[in-house]
Amino acid sequence: MSLLEVEDLAVHFGGVKAVDGVSFSVEPGEVFAIIGPNGAGKSTIFNLISRIYDPTRGAIRFDGQDLTVLKSHDIATLGIARTFQNIELFDHSTVLDNLLMGRHTHRTTNFVQDILFLPRVRREERAHRHKVEEVIEFLELEAYREKMIAGLPYGVRKVVEIGRALALSPRLILLDEPASGLSVEETQDVAFWIEDMRRDMGLTVLMVEHDMSLVTGVCDRVLAVANGKPLAMGTPAEVQAHPDVQAAYLGT
Numbered sequence: 001m002s003l004l005e006v007e008d009l010a011v012h013f014g015g016v017k018a019v020d021g022v023s024f025s026v027e028p029g030e031v032f033a034i035i036g037p038n039g040a041g042k043s044t045i046f047n048l049i050s051r052i053y054d055p056t057r058g059a060i061r062f063d064g065q066d067l068t069v070l071k072s073h074d075i076a077t078l079g080i081a082r083t084f085q086n087i088e089l090f091d092h093s094t095v096l097d098n099l100l101m102g103r104h105t106h107r108t109t110n111f112v113q114d115i116l117f118l119p120r121v122r123r124e125e126r127a128h129r130h131k132v133e134e135v136i137e138f139l140e141l142e143a144y145r146e147k148m149i150a151g152l153p154y155g156v157r158k159v160v161e162i163g164r165a166l167a168l169s170p171r172l173i174l175l176d177e178p179a180s181g182l183s184v185e186e187t188q189d190v191a192f193w194i195e196d197m198r199r200d201m202g203l204t205v206l207m208v209e210h211d212m213s214l215v216t217g218v219c220d221r222v223l224a225v226a227n228g229k230p231l232a233m234g235t236p237a238e239v240q241a242h243p244d245v246q247a248a249y250l251g252t
């Protein structure tokens, strides 16, 4: 069974058909990319999957479960984490605190247990810190652990944004333009991390990306969209060679 299934998905904002009849499915362990010109509806597809927007029509299933009946905060608990194209971190907190805040959806203890600081609470707290330290090591963020987000270079903030999602221990990670604004070397790091997420963490990756070298390098399959509509789906080479895809890029 596919891990994620999207079927005839659509959302209309007034007269704007931001997403209009998009279907695809992502297999467990797959790295899948959505590409397309600016304004094609890519981020909107992420916002529909993460339940920020209600679809006008269509189905979204994760591990066979209907996501459209769930609230946004349930999505992370189910095992789906995402990054945002415009980086959504707490600027006046440290890297460590931003990553720990990501873990809050995993809390199972309640307020009374917290004040009594029961062994179970201490155990959970240790598990949170352990996971976060693992993410810091994985993304080589040791030097920035206690640094405030606001003072960090863009490239580092971009990595912390990926870390915030990884700290949730997701099964599916949605990366919205992870390489945008990064140098060639930084983009290469992102490519290695994506490979490791799949291989070492057993993650499934759904990404939106403009950098075709990254897409070609790490993705199994690609869906191209334009004006909210699907254009082509297949391997990166097949999709890039598709006449409708070439026309969509040349036309912008």
Ligand code: ADP
Residues within 6 Å of the ligand: 013, 016, 017, 018, 036, 037, 038, 039, 040, 041, 042, 043, 044, 045
């Ligand atoms: P991209 O492929 O660049 O990520 P988006 O998904 O951000 O594109 O946007 C697709 C279209 O949907 C754009 O025309 C955008 O203006 C429109 N759109 C996205 N969100 C909203 C919203 N909340 N209200 C109105 N229009 C929106």
Ligand code: MG
Residues within 6 Å of the ligand: 042, 043, 044, 085
């Ligand atoms: Mg976008």
